[in-house]
Amino acid sequence: MFNPKKLSMHTPAEAMPLISWQEFEQTDIRVGTIVQVEDFPEARRPAYKLQVDIGPLGIKRSSAQITKHYTKEALIGRQVLCVVNLGKKQIGRFISEVLVTGFADENGDVILAQPAGKVPNGSKLM
Numbered sequence: 001m002f003n004p005k006k007l008s009m010h011t012p013a014e015a016m017p018l019i020s021w022q023e024f025e026q027t028d029i030r031v032g033t034i035v036q037v038e039d040f041p042e043a044r045r046p047a048y049k050l051q052v053d054i055g056p057l058g059i060k061r062s063s064a065q066i067t068k069h070y071t072k073e074a075l076i077g078r079q080v081l082c083v084v085n086l087g088k089k090q091i092g093r094f095i096s097e098v099l100v101t102g103f104a105d106e107n108g109d110v111i112l113a114q115p116a117g118k119v120p121n122g123s124k125l126m
Contacts (some may be wrong), residue, residue: 029125055122068109
């Protein structure tokens with residue numbers, strides 16, 4: 001049974017305040033392919049360290065709490081949507097360079113946001 005209290009703290013129960021089209025355009029969301037996955041035992045919650053090929057932007061690192069639905073082997077070669085202009089974030093001794101996006105399922109575990117078909121790495125969400 002669906003329990004909204006188990007959703008991530010990043011999942012508001014209602015819509016966020018409106019933003020302008022110009023504000024939305026400042027968010028740079030691009031597709032990349034996961035090329036390397038490692039365990040991240042130092043993370044507070046189970047996570048992987050990812051390397052994502054963002055095409056012309058190069059290979060970027062990210063930490064992702066996606067261990068419930070994905071094995072390391074199943075992630076290699078998978079395309080994902082990444083926010084590439086948030087700046088770097090230190091997570092323990094790891095520096096995350098992009099945010100890999102997803103949605104919380106009914107248990108609060110992350111399902112990755114992905115393109116429906118293969119597109120060139122670095123393609124911008126429009």
